[in-house]
Amino acid sequence: MPSNLESQLFVFLLATFVGFEVIRRVSPLLHTPLMSLTNAISAISLVGSIVIAGAEKSQLSLILGTIAVVCSTANVVGGFVITDRMLKMFKKREPGK
Amino acid sequence: MIETYFIQFTYIAAAAAFVLSLKWLSHPTTARRGVRVGELGMLLAIVGTLVHHEIVSYQWILVGFVLGSLIGLPLAVFMPMTHVPQRTALSHAFGALAAALVGTAEYYLHTDKLTTFTMAALSLEVILGFLTTTGSLMAFGKLQDLLPSRPLVYRGQNVVNLSLFAVAVATAVYLVLNPARSELFPVVAALSLLFGVLLIIPIGGADMPTVISLLNSYAGLSAAAMGFVLDNKLLIVAGALDGSSGFILSVIMCRAMNRSFTNVLFGGFGQVQMAAGAAEQRPVRSASPEEAAQILEAAASVIVVPGYGMAVAQAQHKVRELYDLLTRRGVDVKFAIHPVAGRMPGHMNVLLAEADIPYDRLTEMEEINPDFPRTDVALVIGANDVTNPAARHDQTSPIYGMPILDVDKARTVMVIKRSLSPGFAGIDNELYYMDKTMMLFGDAKSFVGDLVKELAGARTPA
Numbered sequence: 182m183p184s185n186l187e188s189q190l191f192v193f194l195l196a197t198f199v200g201f202e203v204i205r206r207v208s209p210l211l212h213t214p215l216m217s218l219t220n221a222i223s224a225i226s227l228v229g230s231i232v233i234a235g236a237e238k239s240q241l242s243l244i245l246g247t248i249a250v251v252c253s254t255a256n257v258v259g260g261f262v263i264t265d266r267m268l269k270m271f272k273k274r275e276p277g278k
Numbered sequence: 279m280i281e282t283y284f285i286q287f288t289y290i291a292a293a294a295a296f297v298l299s300l301k302w303l304s305h306p307t308t309a310r311r312g313v314r315v316g317e318l319g320m321l322l323a324i325v326g327t328l329v330h331h332e333i334v335s336y337q338w339i340l341v342g343f344v345l346g347s348l349i350g351l352p353l354a355v356f357m358p359m360t361h362v363p364q365r366t367a368l369s370h371a372f373g374a375l376a377a378a379l380v381g382t383a384e385y386y387l388h389t390d391k392l393t394t395f396t397m398a399a400l401s402l403e404v405i406l407g408f409l410t411t412t413g414s415l416m417a418f419g420k421l422q423d424l425l426p427s428r429p430l431v432y433r434g435q436n437v438v439n440l441s442l443f444a445v446a447v448a449t450a451v452y453l454v455l456n457p458a459r460s461e462l463f464p465v466v467a468a469l470s471l472l473f474g475v476l477l478i479i480p481i482g483g484a485d486m487p488t489v490i491s492l493l494n495s496y497a498g499l500s501a502a503a504m505g506f507v508l509d510n511k512l513l514i515v516a517g518a519l520d521g522s523s524g525f526i527l528s529v530i531m532c533r534a535m536n537r538s539f540t541n542v543l544f545g546g547f548g549q550v551q552m553a554a555g556a557a558e559q560r561p562v563r564s565a566s567p568e569e570a571a572q573i574l575e576a577a578a579s580v581i582v583v584p585g586y587g588m589a590v591a592q593a594q595h596k597v598r599e600l601y602d603l604l605t606r607r608g609v610d611v612k613f614a615i616h617p618v619a620g621r622m623p624g625h626m627n628v629l630l631a632e633a634d635i636p637y638d639r640l641t642e643m644e645e646i647n648p649d650f651p652r653t654d655v656a657l658v659i660g661a662n663d664v665t666n667p668a669a670r671h672d673q674t675s676p677i678y679g680m681p682i683l684d685v686d687k688a689r690t691v692m693v694i695k696r697s698l699s700p701g702f703a704g705i706d707n708e709l710y711y712m713d714k715t716m717m718l719f720g721d722a723k724s725f726v727g728d729l730v731k732e733l734a735g736a737r738t739p740a
Contacts, residue, residue: 254346
Protein backbone atom coordinates (compact mmCIF):
# COMPACT_ATOMS: atom_id res chain seq x y z
CA MET A 182 0.00 0.00 0.00
CA PRO A 183 2.59 2.66 0.87
CA SER A 184 4.30 2.26 -2.50
CA ASN A 185 0.91 2.53 -4.19
CA LEU A 186 0.21 5.64 -2.21
CA GLU A 187 3.43 7.23 -3.34
CA SER A 188 2.81 6.63 -7.02
CA GLN A 189 -0.82 7.71 -6.66
CA LEU A 190 0.15 11.01 -5.10
CA PHE A 191 2.81 11.43 -7.78
CA VAL A 192 0.25 10.97 -10.53
CA PHE A 193 -2.21 13.30 -8.82
CA LEU A 194 0.40 16.02 -8.38
CA LEU A 195 1.66 15.86 -11.95
CA ALA A 196 -1.83 15.68 -13.43
CA THR A 197 -2.87 18.72 -11.41
CA PHE A 198 0.11 20.69 -12.71
CA VAL A 199 -0.57 19.62 -16.28
CA GLY A 200 -4.21 20.57 -15.74
CA PHE A 201 -3.30 24.04 -14.50
CA GLU A 202 -0.92 24.68 -17.38
CA VAL A 203 -3.22 23.38 -20.10
CA ILE A 204 -6.41 24.94 -18.81
CA ARG A 205 -4.85 28.33 -18.12
CA ARG A 206 -4.40 28.59 -21.87
CA VAL A 207 -8.02 28.01 -22.76
CA SER A 208 -9.55 31.20 -24.10
CA PRO A 209 -12.37 32.66 -21.96
CA LEU A 210 -14.37 32.46 -25.16
CA LEU A 211 -14.56 28.69 -24.63
CA HIS A 212 -15.05 28.50 -20.88
CA THR A 213 -18.51 26.96 -21.16
CA PRO A 214 -17.40 24.17 -23.53
CA LEU A 215 -14.35 23.70 -21.28
CA MET A 216 -16.59 23.01 -18.34
CA SER A 217 -18.77 20.57 -20.23
CA LEU A 218 -15.72 18.80 -21.66
CA THR A 219 -13.95 18.39 -18.32
CA ASN A 220 -17.25 17.19 -16.97
CA ALA A 221 -17.44 14.53 -19.65
CA ILE A 222 -13.83 13.54 -19.02
CA SER A 223 -14.29 13.19 -15.28
CA ALA A 224 -17.24 10.92 -16.02
CA ILE A 225 -14.45 8.40 -16.48
CA SER A 226 -15.62 7.40 -13.01
CA LEU A 227 -17.76 5.21 -15.25
CA VAL A 228 -14.91 2.67 -15.24
CA GLY A 229 -15.15 2.37 -11.46
CA SER A 230 -18.92 2.09 -11.64
CA ILE A 231 -18.72 -0.62 -14.32
CA VAL A 232 -16.53 -2.85 -12.16
CA ILE A 233 -18.79 -2.43 -9.14
CA ALA A 234 -21.94 -3.11 -11.14
CA GLY A 235 -20.42 -6.05 -13.04
CA ALA A 236 -18.78 -7.77 -10.08
CA GLU A 237 -22.18 -8.28 -8.41
CA LYS A 238 -20.54 -8.90 -5.05
CA SER A 239 -23.57 -7.90 -3.03
CA GLN A 240 -27.09 -6.71 -3.66
CA LEU A 241 -26.22 -3.25 -2.35
CA SER A 242 -23.11 -2.87 -4.50
CA LEU A 243 -25.03 -4.06 -7.55
CA ILE A 244 -27.74 -1.43 -7.04
CA LEU A 245 -25.36 1.41 -6.21
CA GLY A 246 -23.03 0.40 -9.05
CA THR A 247 -25.84 0.30 -11.59
CA ILE A 248 -27.11 3.75 -10.56
CA ALA A 249 -23.52 5.00 -10.80
CA VAL A 250 -23.22 3.54 -14.31
CA VAL A 251 -26.44 5.35 -15.30
CA CYS A 252 -25.19 8.68 -13.93
CA SER A 253 -21.72 8.48 -15.47
CA THR A 254 -23.00 7.23 -18.81
CA ALA A 255 -25.38 10.19 -18.92
CA ASN A 256 -22.39 12.50 -18.42
CA VAL A 257 -20.14 10.73 -20.89
CA VAL A 258 -22.71 10.73 -23.67
CA GLY A 259 -24.27 14.08 -22.87
CA GLY A 260 -21.01 15.85 -22.10
CA PHE A 261 -19.27 15.08 -25.35
CA VAL A 262 -22.36 15.64 -27.48
CA ILE A 263 -23.21 19.06 -26.04
CA THR A 264 -19.58 20.19 -26.10
CA ASP A 265 -19.39 19.39 -29.77
CA ARG A 266 -22.75 21.05 -30.35
CA MET A 267 -21.45 24.24 -28.75
CA LEU A 268 -18.12 24.22 -30.53
CA LYS A 269 -19.82 23.76 -33.89
CA MET A 270 -21.40 27.17 -33.39
CA PHE A 271 -18.17 29.10 -32.96
CA LYS A 272 -17.44 30.48 -36.41
CA LYS A 273 -15.09 33.12 -37.70
CA ARG A 274 -16.41 35.92 -39.85
CA GLU A 275 -16.89 34.83 -43.43
CA PRO A 276 -14.44 36.69 -45.64
CA GLY A 277 -15.94 39.64 -47.47
CA LYS A 278 -18.79 40.12 -45.06
CA MET B 279 -1.87 -11.27 -17.24
CA ILE B 280 -2.42 -10.22 -20.82
CA GLU B 281 -5.74 -8.80 -19.70
CA THR B 282 -4.02 -6.61 -17.11
CA TYR B 283 -1.60 -5.31 -19.71
CA PHE B 284 -4.46 -4.56 -22.07
CA ILE B 285 -6.36 -2.61 -19.43
CA GLN B 286 -3.25 -0.69 -18.43
CA PHE B 287 -2.49 0.14 -22.03
CA THR B 288 -5.98 1.50 -22.66
CA TYR B 289 -5.83 3.55 -19.46
CA ILE B 290 -2.52 5.14 -20.31
CA ALA B 291 -3.71 5.92 -23.83
CA ALA B 292 -6.91 7.39 -22.40
CA ALA B 293 -4.98 9.61 -19.97
CA ALA B 294 -2.88 10.93 -22.86
CA ALA B 295 -6.01 11.49 -24.91
CA PHE B 296 -7.64 13.51 -22.14
CA VAL B 297 -4.66 15.83 -21.77
CA LEU B 298 -4.50 16.35 -25.53
CA SER B 299 -8.23 16.92 -25.59
CA LEU B 300 -7.97 19.81 -23.14
CA LYS B 301 -4.92 21.16 -24.90
CA TRP B 302 -6.73 21.30 -28.24
CA LEU B 303 -9.73 22.91 -26.62
CA SER B 304 -7.65 26.03 -26.00
CA HIS B 305 -8.48 27.47 -29.42
CA PRO B 306 -11.73 27.44 -31.42
CA THR B 307 -9.97 26.17 -34.56
CA THR B 308 -8.71 22.99 -32.89
CA ALA B 309 -11.39 22.60 -30.24
CA ARG B 310 -13.54 20.08 -32.05
CA ARG B 311 -10.53 17.86 -32.58
CA GLY B 312 -10.18 18.02 -28.80
CA VAL B 313 -13.68 16.58 -28.39
CA ARG B 314 -12.88 13.76 -30.85
CA VAL B 315 -9.74 12.69 -29.05
CA GLY B 316 -11.52 12.92 -25.71
CA GLU B 317 -14.23 10.60 -27.01
CA LEU B 318 -11.59 8.21 -28.28
CA GLY B 319 -9.88 8.13 -24.90
CA MET B 320 -13.18 7.48 -23.18
CA LEU B 321 -14.04 4.67 -25.57
CA LEU B 322 -10.65 3.02 -25.03
CA ALA B 323 -10.97 3.20 -21.28
CA ILE B 324 -14.47 1.72 -21.32
CA VAL B 325 -13.50 -1.14 -23.62
CA GLY B 326 -10.45 -1.79 -21.45
CA THR B 327 -12.58 -1.87 -18.32
CA LEU B 328 -15.13 -4.26 -19.78
CA VAL B 329 -12.55 -7.07 -19.89
CA HIS B 330 -11.82 -6.61 -16.17
CA HIS B 331 -11.62 -10.03 -14.46
CA GLU B 332 -13.91 -9.07 -11.59
CA ILE B 333 -16.84 -8.56 -13.90
CA VAL B 334 -19.06 -11.62 -13.87
CA SER B 335 -22.13 -10.32 -15.61
CA TYR B 336 -22.78 -7.58 -18.14
CA GLN B 337 -26.52 -7.46 -17.67
CA TRP B 338 -26.73 -4.51 -15.31
CA ILE B 339 -23.86 -2.67 -16.94
CA LEU B 340 -25.82 -2.77 -20.16
CA VAL B 341 -28.96 -1.57 -18.42
CA GLY B 342 -26.92 1.31 -17.01
CA PHE B 343 -25.50 2.19 -20.43
CA VAL B 344 -28.92 2.26 -22.03
CA LEU B 345 -30.63 4.23 -19.25
CA GLY B 346 -27.71 6.65 -18.98
CA SER B 347 -27.74 7.30 -22.70
CA LEU B 348 -31.49 7.80 -22.63
CA ILE B 349 -31.01 10.48 -19.98
CA GLY B 350 -27.83 12.06 -21.28
CA LEU B 351 -28.50 12.25 -24.97
CA PRO B 352 -31.78 14.22 -24.93
CA LEU B 353 -30.30 16.59 -22.34
CA ALA B 354 -27.44 17.30 -24.73
CA VAL B 355 -29.32 17.37 -28.02
CA PHE B 356 -32.48 19.27 -27.19
CA MET B 357 -31.33 21.56 -24.41
CA PRO B 358 -31.57 25.16 -25.65
CA MET B 359 -28.27 27.03 -25.32
CA THR B 360 -29.83 29.47 -22.87
CA HIS B 361 -30.23 26.48 -20.52
CA VAL B 362 -26.61 25.35 -20.63
CA PRO B 363 -25.93 26.48 -17.03
CA GLN B 364 -28.78 24.27 -15.79
CA ARG B 365 -27.53 21.30 -17.75
CA THR B 366 -24.04 21.83 -16.42
CA ALA B 367 -25.28 21.95 -12.84
CA LEU B 368 -27.22 18.76 -13.44
CA SER B 369 -24.22 16.98 -14.91
CA HIS B 370 -22.10 17.98 -11.91
CA ALA B 371 -24.78 16.36 -9.75
CA PHE B 372 -24.67 13.16 -11.85
CA GLY B 373 -20.89 12.95 -11.78
CA ALA B 374 -20.66 13.57 -8.06
CA LEU B 375 -23.45 11.12 -7.29
CA ALA B 376 -21.69 8.38 -9.27
CA ALA B 377 -18.48 8.95 -7.30
CA ALA B 378 -20.32 9.01 -3.97
CA LEU B 379 -22.23 5.82 -4.73
CA VAL B 380 -19.13 3.94 -5.86
CA GLY B 381 -17.46 5.08 -2.65
CA THR B 382 -20.40 3.84 -0.61
CA ALA B 383 -20.40 0.46 -2.37
CA GLU B 384 -16.63 0.12 -1.86
CA TYR B 385 -16.99 0.89 1.82
CA TYR B 386 -19.58 -1.79 2.46
CA LEU B 387 -17.73 -4.36 0.32
CA HIS B 388 -14.39 -3.94 2.05
CA THR B 389 -15.28 -2.53 5.47
CA ASP B 390 -12.84 -4.75 7.35
CA LYS B 391 -9.97 -4.50 4.85
CA LEU B 392 -9.71 -0.74 4.49
CA THR B 393 -6.39 0.84 5.37
CA THR B 394 -6.36 4.22 7.04
CA PHE B 395 -5.26 5.91 3.87
CA THR B 396 -7.85 4.25 1.65
CA MET B 397 -10.52 5.08 4.18
CA ALA B 398 -9.41 8.71 4.22
CA ALA B 399 -9.62 8.94 0.45
CA LEU B 400 -12.97 7.17 0.56
CA SER B 401 -14.34 9.62 3.10
CA LEU B 402 -13.20 12.52 0.96
CA GLU B 403 -14.81 10.94 -2.07
CA VAL B 404 -18.10 10.38 -0.28
CA ILE B 405 -18.26 13.77 1.46
CA LEU B 406 -17.38 15.74 -1.67
CA GLY B 407 -19.56 13.50 -3.80
CA PHE B 408 -22.70 13.80 -1.73
CA LEU B 409 -22.38 17.49 -0.96
CA THR B 410 -21.75 18.26 -4.63
CA THR B 411 -24.78 16.18 -5.60
CA THR B 412 -27.28 18.10 -3.51
CA GLY B 413 -25.41 21.39 -3.97
CA SER B 414 -25.59 21.03 -7.73
CA LEU B 415 -29.24 20.06 -7.60
CA MET B 416 -29.92 23.22 -5.61
CA ALA B 417 -27.97 25.25 -8.17
CA PHE B 418 -30.00 23.54 -10.89
CA GLY B 419 -33.22 24.44 -9.08
CA LYS B 420 -32.19 28.07 -8.78
CA LEU B 421 -31.12 28.33 -12.42
CA GLN B 422 -34.27 26.61 -13.62
CA ASP B 423 -36.39 28.93 -11.43
CA LEU B 424 -37.77 25.98 -9.49
CA LEU B 425 -36.30 27.66 -6.44
CA PRO B 426 -36.03 31.39 -5.77
CA SER B 427 -32.74 32.57 -7.23
CA ARG B 428 -32.32 35.26 -4.61
CA PRO B 429 -30.15 34.32 -1.64
CA LEU B 430 -32.09 32.73 1.22
CA VAL B 431 -30.41 33.90 4.37
CA TYR B 432 -31.25 33.71 8.03
CA ARG B 433 -29.56 34.70 11.23
CA GLY B 434 -26.73 32.45 12.34
CA GLN B 435 -26.68 30.67 8.99
CA ASN B 436 -22.90 30.51 8.76
CA VAL B 437 -22.64 29.13 12.28
CA VAL B 438 -25.18 26.42 11.48
CA ASN B 439 -23.48 25.52 8.19
CA LEU B 440 -19.98 25.46 9.56
CA SER B 441 -20.89 23.44 12.64
CA LEU B 442 -22.75 20.96 10.48
CA PHE B 443 -19.72 20.61 8.24
CA ALA B 444 -17.45 20.29 11.26
CA VAL B 445 -19.61 17.46 12.64
CA ALA B 446 -19.52 15.69 9.27
CA VAL B 447 -15.73 15.97 9.06
CA ALA B 448 -15.24 14.92 12.68
CA THR B 449 -17.45 11.86 12.16
CA ALA B 450 -15.51 11.02 9.02
CA VAL B 451 -12.18 11.34 10.83
CA TYR B 452 -13.45 9.01 13.55
CA LEU B 453 -14.57 6.59 10.87
CA VAL B 454 -11.16 6.76 9.18
CA LEU B 455 -9.54 5.71 12.44
CA ASN B 456 -12.21 3.07 13.14
CA PRO B 457 -13.43 1.89 9.74
CA ALA B 458 -15.43 -0.94 11.27
CA ARG B 459 -17.92 1.45 12.89
CA SER B 460 -20.15 1.11 9.87
CA GLU B 461 -23.17 2.62 11.65
CA LEU B 462 -21.44 6.00 11.33
CA PHE B 463 -21.15 5.82 7.56
CA PRO B 464 -24.77 6.81 6.86
CA VAL B 465 -24.32 9.72 9.26
CA VAL B 466 -21.44 11.09 7.19
CA ALA B 467 -23.43 10.58 4.00
CA ALA B 468 -26.55 12.26 5.36
CA LEU B 469 -24.67 15.23 6.82
CA SER B 470 -22.84 15.74 3.52
CA LEU B 471 -26.10 15.68 1.57
CA LEU B 472 -27.62 18.20 3.98
CA PHE B 473 -24.56 20.42 3.93
CA GLY B 474 -24.72 20.58 0.12
CA VAL B 475 -28.24 21.96 0.33
CA LEU B 476 -27.44 24.49 3.04
CA LEU B 477 -24.29 25.63 1.29
CA ILE B 478 -26.09 26.69 -1.88
CA ILE B 479 -29.34 28.09 -0.39
CA PRO B 480 -27.79 31.45 0.58
CA ILE B 481 -26.14 31.96 -2.80
CA GLY B 482 -27.77 34.36 -5.25
CA GLY B 483 -28.10 34.11 -9.01
CA ALA B 484 -25.28 36.56 -9.71
CA ASP B 485 -22.81 34.30 -7.90
CA MET B 486 -23.74 31.23 -9.92
CA PRO B 487 -20.68 31.41 -12.23
CA THR B 488 -18.37 31.00 -9.23
CA VAL B 489 -20.50 28.37 -7.55
CA ILE B 490 -20.87 26.25 -10.68
CA SER B 491 -17.10 26.35 -11.17
CA LEU B 492 -16.52 25.40 -7.57
CA LEU B 493 -18.96 22.49 -7.79
CA ASN B 494 -17.19 21.45 -10.99
CA SER B 495 -13.96 21.36 -9.05
CA TYR B 496 -15.49 19.33 -6.21
CA ALA B 497 -16.98 16.80 -8.62
CA GLY B 498 -13.54 16.37 -10.19
CA LEU B 499 -11.83 16.00 -6.84
CA SER B 500 -14.29 13.36 -5.71
CA ALA B 501 -13.55 11.42 -8.92
CA ALA B 502 -9.82 11.75 -8.16
CA ALA B 503 -10.40 10.51 -4.61
CA MET B 504 -12.21 7.54 -6.12
CA GLY B 505 -9.06 6.88 -8.14
CA PHE B 506 -7.08 6.71 -4.88
CA VAL B 507 -9.61 4.29 -3.39
CA LEU B 508 -9.66 1.98 -6.41
CA ASP B 509 -5.95 2.47 -7.12
CA ASN B 510 -6.90 3.58 -10.61
CA LYS B 511 -4.47 6.15 -12.00
CA LEU B 512 -6.65 7.07 -14.95
CA LEU B 513 -9.34 8.21 -12.53
CA ILE B 514 -6.76 10.18 -10.61
CA VAL B 515 -5.60 11.93 -13.78
CA ALA B 516 -9.08 12.69 -15.09
CA GLY B 517 -10.27 13.84 -11.68
CA ALA B 518 -7.23 16.05 -11.21
CA LEU B 519 -7.78 17.63 -14.62
CA ASP B 520 -11.43 18.32 -13.85
CA GLY B 521 -10.60 19.54 -10.37
CA SER B 522 -7.93 21.96 -11.52
CA SER B 523 -10.14 23.21 -14.33
CA GLY B 524 -12.98 23.99 -11.96
CA PHE B 525 -10.57 25.58 -9.54
CA ILE B 526 -9.03 27.86 -12.18
CA LEU B 527 -12.46 28.91 -13.38
CA SER B 528 -13.63 29.73 -9.88
CA VAL B 529 -10.52 31.80 -9.25
CA ILE B 530 -11.14 33.70 -12.49
CA MET B 531 -14.78 34.26 -11.52
CA CYS B 532 -13.89 35.44 -8.03
CA ARG B 533 -11.29 37.81 -9.39
CA ALA B 534 -13.81 39.18 -11.86
CA MET B 535 -16.05 40.08 -8.94
CA ASN B 536 -13.26 41.19 -6.65
CA ARG B 537 -14.40 38.71 -4.04
CA SER B 538 -12.87 35.81 -2.21
CA PHE B 539 -14.12 32.22 -2.05
CA THR B 540 -15.20 32.64 1.53
CA ASN B 541 -17.05 35.78 0.62
CA VAL B 542 -18.96 34.03 -2.16
CA LEU B 543 -19.78 31.00 -0.03
CA PHE B 544 -20.50 32.72 3.23
CA GLY B 545 -21.07 36.33 2.21
CA GLY B 546 -24.70 36.19 1.11
CA PHE B 547 -24.38 38.81 -1.60
CA GLY B 548 -27.99 39.83 -1.16
CA GLN B 549 -27.95 40.96 2.44
CA VAL B 550 -25.76 44.03 2.21
CA GLN B 551 -28.09 45.97 -0.01
CA MET B 552 -30.91 46.58 2.41
CA ALA B 553 -29.23 49.88 3.29
CA ALA B 554 -28.92 50.91 -0.33
CA GLY B 555 -32.61 50.15 -0.94
CA ALA B 556 -33.77 53.64 -0.11
CA ALA B 557 -32.45 55.27 -3.27
CA GLU B 558 -34.01 58.60 -4.11
CA GLN B 559 -35.98 59.05 -7.29
CA ARG B 560 -33.67 60.56 -9.84
CA PRO B 561 -34.64 61.56 -13.35
CA VAL B 562 -33.60 59.34 -16.22
CA ARG B 563 -33.76 60.00 -19.91
CA SER B 564 -35.77 57.39 -21.73
CA ALA B 565 -35.93 57.03 -25.47
CA SER B 566 -38.05 55.32 -28.11
CA PRO B 567 -36.79 52.77 -30.64
CA GLU B 568 -36.92 55.49 -33.33
CA GLU B 569 -34.61 57.81 -31.47
CA ALA B 570 -32.25 55.02 -30.53
CA ALA B 571 -32.15 53.71 -34.09
CA GLN B 572 -31.26 57.16 -35.43
CA ILE B 573 -28.30 57.40 -33.09
CA LEU B 574 -27.12 53.90 -33.89
CA GLU B 575 -27.36 54.68 -37.58
CA ALA B 576 -25.16 57.71 -37.25
CA ALA B 577 -22.55 55.90 -35.16
CA ALA B 578 -19.24 54.72 -36.50
CA SER B 579 -18.58 52.26 -33.70
CA VAL B 580 -20.87 50.36 -31.37
CA ILE B 581 -20.00 48.07 -28.49
CA VAL B 582 -22.74 45.72 -27.35
CA VAL B 583 -22.61 44.66 -23.71
CA PRO B 584 -24.72 41.55 -23.19
CA GLY B 585 -25.77 40.20 -19.80
CA TYR B 586 -28.01 37.61 -18.24
CA GLY B 587 -31.05 39.67 -19.24
CA MET B 588 -30.28 38.91 -22.88
CA ALA B 589 -30.28 35.20 -22.11
CA VAL B 590 -33.55 35.39 -20.18
CA ALA B 591 -35.25 37.27 -23.00
CA GLN B 592 -33.69 34.90 -25.59
CA ALA B 593 -32.71 38.04 -27.47
CA GLN B 594 -29.47 36.73 -29.00
CA HIS B 595 -30.93 36.10 -32.48
CA LYS B 596 -32.46 39.58 -32.67
CA VAL B 597 -29.09 40.95 -31.55
CA ARG B 598 -27.51 39.13 -34.47
CA GLU B 599 -29.96 40.81 -36.88
CA LEU B 600 -29.03 44.16 -35.37
CA TYR B 601 -25.37 43.27 -35.72
CA ASP B 602 -25.86 42.34 -39.39
CA LEU B 603 -27.76 45.53 -40.23
CA LEU B 604 -25.23 47.79 -38.53
CA THR B 605 -22.22 45.96 -39.96
CA ARG B 606 -23.67 46.23 -43.43
CA ARG B 607 -23.85 49.99 -42.95
CA GLY B 608 -20.20 50.08 -42.13
CA VAL B 609 -20.64 50.42 -38.38
CA ASP B 610 -17.93 48.66 -36.42
CA VAL B 611 -19.81 46.43 -33.97
CA LYS B 612 -18.06 44.56 -31.18
CA PHE B 613 -19.24 42.68 -28.14
CA ALA B 614 -17.79 43.22 -24.68
CA ILE B 615 -18.00 40.14 -22.49
CA HIS B 616 -17.51 40.47 -18.78
CA PRO B 617 -16.14 37.24 -17.24
CA VAL B 618 -19.15 36.86 -14.94
CA ALA B 619 -21.81 37.90 -17.44
CA GLY B 620 -24.56 35.30 -17.36
CA ARG B 621 -24.85 32.33 -15.09
CA MET B 622 -21.69 30.38 -15.86
CA PRO B 623 -18.22 31.06 -17.28
CA GLY B 624 -18.43 31.75 -21.00
CA HIS B 625 -22.25 31.73 -21.05
CA MET B 626 -22.57 34.84 -23.25
CA ASN B 627 -20.03 33.60 -25.78
CA VAL B 628 -21.99 30.41 -26.34
CA LEU B 629 -25.27 32.30 -26.80
CA LEU B 630 -23.79 34.78 -29.25
CA ALA B 631 -22.01 32.02 -31.14
CA GLU B 632 -25.33 30.19 -31.31
CA ALA B 633 -26.78 33.25 -32.98
CA ASP B 634 -23.98 33.07 -35.59
CA ILE B 635 -22.05 36.07 -34.43
CA PRO B 636 -18.41 35.52 -35.44
CA TYR B 637 -16.29 34.78 -32.39
CA ASP B 638 -13.59 37.28 -33.33
CA ARG B 639 -16.16 40.00 -32.54
CA LEU B 640 -16.47 38.80 -28.94
CA THR B 641 -13.92 40.61 -26.82
CA GLU B 642 -12.82 40.20 -23.24
CA MET B 643 -12.96 42.92 -20.65
CA GLU B 644 -9.27 43.90 -20.48
CA GLU B 645 -9.04 43.96 -24.22
CA ILE B 646 -12.07 46.14 -24.87
CA ASN B 647 -12.04 48.59 -21.99
CA PRO B 648 -9.52 50.95 -23.66
CA ASP B 649 -11.88 51.13 -26.65
CA PHE B 650 -14.88 52.59 -24.83
CA PRO B 651 -13.72 56.25 -24.86
CA ARG B 652 -13.37 56.00 -28.63
CA THR B 653 -16.75 54.38 -29.10
CA ASP B 654 -19.86 56.23 -30.22
CA VAL B 655 -22.48 53.99 -28.64
CA ALA B 656 -22.30 51.41 -25.90
CA LEU B 657 -25.46 49.32 -26.04
CA VAL B 658 -26.10 47.46 -22.79
CA ILE B 659 -28.52 44.56 -23.15
CA GLY B 660 -29.56 42.94 -19.91
CA ALA B 661 -26.32 43.58 -18.03
CA ASN B 662 -26.30 45.62 -14.86
CA ASP B 663 -23.74 45.37 -12.08
CA VAL B 664 -20.82 44.73 -14.44
CA THR B 665 -21.40 48.20 -15.92
CA ASN B 666 -21.86 50.15 -12.69
CA PRO B 667 -19.25 52.94 -12.43
CA ALA B 668 -19.75 52.93 -8.65
CA ALA B 669 -17.44 49.90 -8.59
CA ARG B 670 -14.59 52.25 -9.52
CA HIS B 671 -15.08 55.12 -7.07
CA ASP B 672 -17.81 54.54 -4.49
CA GLN B 673 -16.13 52.85 -1.56
CA THR B 674 -19.45 52.32 0.19
CA SER B 675 -20.84 50.29 -2.68
CA PRO B 676 -20.95 46.52 -2.15
CA ILE B 677 -19.39 46.05 -5.56
CA TYR B 678 -16.58 48.54 -4.98
CA GLY B 679 -13.35 47.24 -6.50
CA MET B 680 -15.02 44.84 -8.89
CA PRO B 681 -13.52 45.14 -12.38
CA ILE B 682 -16.20 46.54 -14.68
CA LEU B 683 -16.70 47.31 -18.33
CA ASP B 684 -16.10 51.05 -18.75
CA VAL B 685 -19.40 51.56 -20.51
CA ASP B 686 -19.81 55.04 -19.03
CA LYS B 687 -16.82 56.28 -21.03
CA ALA B 688 -18.51 55.79 -24.38
CA ARG B 689 -19.94 58.90 -26.04
CA THR B 690 -23.50 57.67 -25.76
CA VAL B 691 -24.79 54.89 -23.55
CA MET B 692 -27.97 52.97 -24.27
CA VAL B 693 -29.39 50.58 -21.75
CA ILE B 694 -32.15 48.15 -22.65
CA LYS B 695 -33.92 47.21 -19.46
CA ARG B 696 -37.39 46.22 -18.34
CA SER B 697 -37.59 48.79 -15.59
CA LEU B 698 -35.39 50.75 -13.24
CA SER B 699 -35.41 47.95 -10.68
CA PRO B 700 -31.94 47.11 -9.41
CA GLY B 701 -30.07 44.03 -10.61
CA PHE B 702 -29.51 40.71 -8.89
CA ALA B 703 -27.04 42.22 -6.47
CA GLY B 704 -29.75 44.75 -5.62
CA ILE B 705 -27.53 47.75 -6.20
CA ASP B 706 -28.69 50.93 -7.90
CA ASN B 707 -26.68 51.63 -11.05
CA GLU B 708 -25.57 55.25 -11.40
CA LEU B 709 -24.94 54.65 -15.08
CA TYR B 710 -28.68 55.07 -15.65
CA TYR B 711 -28.72 58.62 -14.34
CA MET B 712 -25.90 60.01 -16.47
CA ASP B 713 -26.70 62.73 -18.98
CA LYS B 714 -25.42 60.72 -21.90
CA THR B 715 -27.41 57.64 -21.00
CA MET B 716 -30.61 56.75 -22.81
CA MET B 717 -32.81 54.22 -21.07
CA LEU B 718 -34.61 51.98 -23.51
CA PHE B 719 -37.39 50.45 -21.45
CA GLY B 720 -38.80 47.15 -22.61
CA ASP B 721 -38.18 43.47 -23.11
CA ALA B 722 -34.72 42.94 -24.59
CA LYS B 723 -35.95 40.77 -27.42
CA SER B 724 -38.83 42.95 -28.54
CA PHE B 725 -36.86 46.18 -28.12
CA VAL B 726 -33.94 44.94 -30.21
CA GLY B 727 -36.58 43.68 -32.67
CA ASP B 728 -37.99 47.22 -32.86
CA LEU B 729 -34.52 48.65 -33.42
CA VAL B 730 -34.00 46.16 -36.24
CA LYS B 731 -37.31 47.18 -37.80
CA GLU B 732 -36.44 50.87 -37.59
CA LEU B 733 -33.01 50.35 -39.11
CA ALA B 734 -34.27 48.05 -41.84
CA GLY B 735 -37.10 50.43 -42.68
CA ALA B 736 -34.86 53.47 -42.91
CA ARG B 737 -32.56 51.78 -45.37
CA THR B 738 -33.11 52.72 -48.98
CA PRO B 739 -34.26 49.61 -50.81
CA ALA B 740 -31.39 48.20 -52.81
